[in-house]
Amino acid sequence: MPFVTRQYVPSPTRRQVLRSAGLAAVATGAATLAFQPAQAADPMFAHGVASGDPYADSVVLWTRVNPSPEAAPGSGLGPAATVNWEVASDPDFSRIVSKGSVKTGPERDHTVKVVAGRLQPGTPYWYRFTFGRAVSAVGRTKTAPAAGAQVERLRFGVVSCANYQAGYFSSYRHLAQRGDLDAVLHLGDYLYEYAPGEYQARDVVVRPHDPAVEMTTLSHYRRRHAQYKTDPNMQALHSAAPFIVTWDDHEAANDAWSGGAENHTEGAEGLWAARRAAANQAYAEWMPVRYQPGGPLYRRLDFGSLASLSMLDLRSYRSEQAANGLDPAVDSPDRTITGDAQMDWLLGNLTSGGPQWKLVGNPVMIAPVRVPSTLSLAEVAGVQKLMGGTTIDGVPYNVDQWDGYEADRSRVIRHLRDQGVKDTVFLTGDIHSGWACDIPADPLTYPTTGDSVAAELVCTSVTSDNLDDIMNTPPRTSSLAVEAAIRTANPHVKYLDFDSHGYSVLDVTPAGVRMDWYVLADRTARASAATLSTSFRVGAGTGKAVPATGGAL
Structure with missing residues (x-):
């Protein structure tokens, strides 16, 4: 199941995505987030968004799309879908730094996973997905510091065993x-x-x-x-x-x-x-x-x-x-x-x-x-x-x-x-x-x-x-x-x-x-x-x- 990316047609308008995320009112580049329950703006993205494995120049982005009523998780049903993604250096997406599209379908349970590259080290970013007029929640991620860079502090949440x-x-x-x-x-x-x-x-x-x-x-x-x-x-x-x-x-x-x-x-x-x-x-x-x-x-x-x-x-x-x-x-x-x-x-x-x-x-x-x-x-x-x-x-x-x-x-x-x-x-x-x-x-x-x-x-x-x-x-x-x-x-x-x-x-x-x-x-x-x-x-x-x-x- 390789990651498939390509450039895509114009991204959604700012009006379509404002306040669509559970993350709101975030100052550009700020360390602190104003928390709200991260609920997708559209049932097409009912399972939220996620990022992971931060490198200095890239990060994994994830979501799941529900393109049709029969495409329930685990069903093995539903049509193929092309989902657009974009990464911005600000929460309003006025400065897009990376974008593309990825195909998904029942063969991977309509999940979407992509490596977003060409990012700057040690930098916060915001990301989102779209499918047609549907817009996902907005996520915030952060790249790792550059190799050999002097770092004064790292802070991690640590969890295990969630039943x-x-x-x-x-x-x-x-x-x-x-x-x-x-x-x-x-x-x-x-x-x-x-x-x-x-x-x-x-x-x-x-x-x-x-x-x-x-x-x-x-x-x-x-x-x-x-x-x-x-x-x-x-x-x-x-x-x-x-x-x-x-x-x-x-x-x-x-x-x-x-x-x-x-x-x-x-x-x-x-x-x-x-x-x-x-x-x-x-x-x-x-x-x-x-x-x-x-x-x-x-x-x-x-x-x-x-x-x-x-x-x-x-x-x-x-x-x-x-x-x-x-x-x-x-x-x-x-x-x-x-x-x-x-x-x-x-x-x-x-x-x-x-x-x-x-x-x-x-x-x-x-x-x-x-x-x-x-x-x-x-x-x-x-x-x-x-x-x-x-x-x-x-x-x-x-x-x-x-x-x-x-x-x-x-x-x-x-x-x-x-x-x-x-x-x-x-x-x-x-x-x-x-x-x-x-x-x-x-x-x-x-x-x-x-x-x-x-x-x-x-x-x-x-x-x-x-x-x-x-x-x-x-x-x-x-x-x-x-x-x-x-x-x-x-x-x-x-x-x-x-x-x-x-x-x-x-x-x-x-x-x-x-x-x-x-x-x-x-x-x-x-x-x-x-x-x-x-x-x-x-x-x-x-x-x-x-x-x-x-x-x-």
């Missing part, structure tokens, strides 16, 4: 209101595969999935993507800043690996290869990402001299998960979570040359974690359900994360240690909880004589259940003892919140990287408030996470 059935996406609304983000990092589980009643908020379906079955076919995946992109808060955030995404498992099926998934039954649900191909095709169609089926999703983006960002794919190439933490396969050098090519690529990115900060978009935790045997049976059961663990007595508790692939993790840690690589920070999702961790060169000697080679900052879930939900207890009650026990058993774990839902904001400067965790008052409330919970900082050259004060203004 439509478990609540409302208030986290996206709060991030969209900020107006100061260079990009949004979505670290996986952008959507969930389950049918209504299979996974929700403390067993309450807040809003049911469409289609009302578990996703297994291309039509299912397309319809689910379409449903998520009708959420007004998701549309608002997509239209406010470019996304940089990777997948985890639920974009296809729970605990996926290269040859299958925990939540897939061969025969009853068809071949895994066919299901994964369907999931990947829908992802390529519906996400603003530089990915096409058959190619790699892992990729690197650079932001001047300040930071590189390596986005990992930890599902497509991994070996099957070990049976449990006592399985000898955990340590086997024949098993991998990255695959050989991706590992070589990652280690090449983690060198002392190039941009100062080596940020890694990491779908599952890399810091080692041991769960103590002092927990009660109820606490053990809750942690097992949350983390997908099997054995929890002083051994790896989650064989689905890097704990289950010791050889690959050791290779990364040895590389960082032996090459003297500084300023590496792993940014992680998946685990429905907030963490700040050092990554010890040797957990057995840390912190007495051991050193930390990097830090890991983990964002919590947008809506998906965490420990208090599983144990059916009030937030910040029963989980406190569990958190304290885990921190005691793992001195490199500096912060742990097993209960909160929300989002994070990441500030990157030459002096340090800081993450601020914001928590929702109630994920099941449409207008939930959010408050700053805590902040941790990784100082330049330290490789260690320490408490910080304040939050990104």
